[in-house]
Amino acid sequence: MAAVLGVNAVFHDPAAALVVDGETLAAAEEERFSRRKHGKEPVPFSAWELPVDAMRWCLEHAGLEPGDIDVVAYSYDPDLAPPPGPDVTDDGWEGLRTLYVRRVPGFLSTALPGLRTERLEYVAHHVAHAASACVAAPHATSAVLVLDGRGEVASHLGGRWRDGTLDVLAAQRLPHSLGLLYEEVTAHLGFRRSSDEYKVMALASYGDPDRFGSAFREHVAATGDGGFVVRPMDLAALVPAHEPGEGWVDIHADLAAGLQVRLEEVILDLARWLQARTGEDTITLAGGVALNCVANARLAAEGPFDRVWVQPAAGDAGTALGAAMAAATRRGQACTPPDTAALGRGWAEGEIEAVLKAAELPYERPTDLAGTVATALAGGAVVGWFQGRSEYGPRALGHRSLLCDPRRPENLGRMNAIKGREEFRPIAPMVLAERAPEIFDGVQPSPYMLFVHRVRPEWEERIPAVVHVDGTARIQTVDTADEPLVGAMLRAFERRTGIPVVVNTSFNTAGRPMVDTPQQALECFGSGPIDLLALGPFVVRRTSG
C-alpha cells in the first residue's frame, strides 16, 4: 500500500486529501470542520496553521494511523521561493511565510504524532494545481492551464499532460498576475479579497465592458510566448474606491465588466498558444481564476479546444489533492480520476437519526424521498437537502444544497434573504443532463457548475428565478447514473411541473461555510425560513404557529 496525504496550508482555503494506491479516498476543506470560512486569513503570519481536523479526518475515514502515511505532499516548495533576507519584516513579511513552510515537519509532528515527517515532499504550488486538473480529469492527455493569484514566484502554468508526465511549457513570473489583479479590483469594489471574486464576476454582467476596456487592454495583455503582462493600474483614477455601506452603481459594474472581459480575452490568447504548442484537443484548468465560470464558458465556446474540464476545487483547496496526485505519480502510481466531488464527510442513517432524536424533533421517513421533496418544492417550499458525502470545493452539487422552485421569480429574493446575499447575486439551476440541451445553449456535461450557458428564449419565462440579467445561468447538469437520488428528485419535480430544473444553492447562511454535519444542517434549518429538511432518508418539516 502507498498512502499519500496531500496538504494545502500556505495561503488560504487549507485542505487535506488522501490518495491510496492511486485512489482518492477523501478530500476536505478545513473550514467545514473549523466553521471558519476559508479556514484562515491569507497572510504570512498564518502560514504555519495546518488543516489539522481535515488531515485527521482523512486518516480516520480510511482507517489509517499517522505512521501508515508514506508521503505527506505539501503544495508549496520553499526552495522555489525567494530566500528570506535577514529581516523577515521585508516585503510584507514574505520571508516569514517561507520560514514557516520550512518548519512544516515540526508542525506536522505536533498535529499528527507518529507521522514520519522525514517523508514530507514539497510540491511546487502550480504543479499541484496542474495535477489537480490534468491528473484528476477523466482525460488521458490534455493541455493544462493554471491561473491564480500567486505561487512561489509565478502566477501561472501552461503545460501538457501525457504518458503520466507533466511538461511545463510556460510559467508567468510575478509580479504579473491575473488573479492578483482580480483580487485588487475585488477589494477596490468593497468586497473581500481572496474570497469574493465571484461577486465581481456577477456584478460585471450588469456593466458596460467598453467604458474601461481600453484601460484594461493597455495594462493587461498576453505576450505571445505563453505568458502575459499585468502592468500596475491606478484603479482609483478610474473609479473611486467603494465605501462601506454605499450601494453598487453603474460605474462599479462597468469597472467589473472591463476587467472581466479583458480576463476572458487574455485567457483565450493563452489557450490558443497552448493549443498550438501541444496540439491537444482537451484543456484542463485549475487555479482560483478557473472558478470564473463566465470565462470558462467563453473558453469553451470560442477557444481552440474541443473539451474544457475544470477541477471543481480549482482554488487553493484543490492543491491538497493535486499535491497528493503529483507525489503519487512521481512514484509511478497511476491515479484514478475521482468521478465525483463528493469526497468529504458522510453519515450513516443511524448517526443521522440519533441527531434527530437528540433534538426531540418530529420527523418522518418517507418511502419516496425524491417525490416528497419534489411535492414540497412544487408547492413553494425551500428545502434543505443534506445527502451523502459533502463536496470538495466551493460549490454545492446536490449534497449540501438549498433547493427551491425555479418557476417562481420571487424565489431569487427569498434565497438571497435566507443567505444574506447582495441583490445582484444570481441563483443557479441544476438540470437533468439529458434535458439540458433543449433548455440551455451549448451545453457540455457540467456536473460541477463551472460554466454559464444562455437560457433558450422559450425557457426564460418558465424558469425566471435562475435566469441572470444577461440571459445566462450557471448550470449543473445531473446525470442520474452518477447522482441517482438527485436525478430521481429532478425527475419527480418534472413529473409534477413539466420542468426538469430545480434551483440549487449552497446550504449555508452569510459568511459561514456550507453545513457539513447533520447537527449543522438542523441548526441552519432552524435559523431561517427553510420549510423542509431532507436529512439523509428523513424529513423534518417546519410547523407554523
Ligand SMILES: [Fe+2]
Ligand atoms: Fe493557488
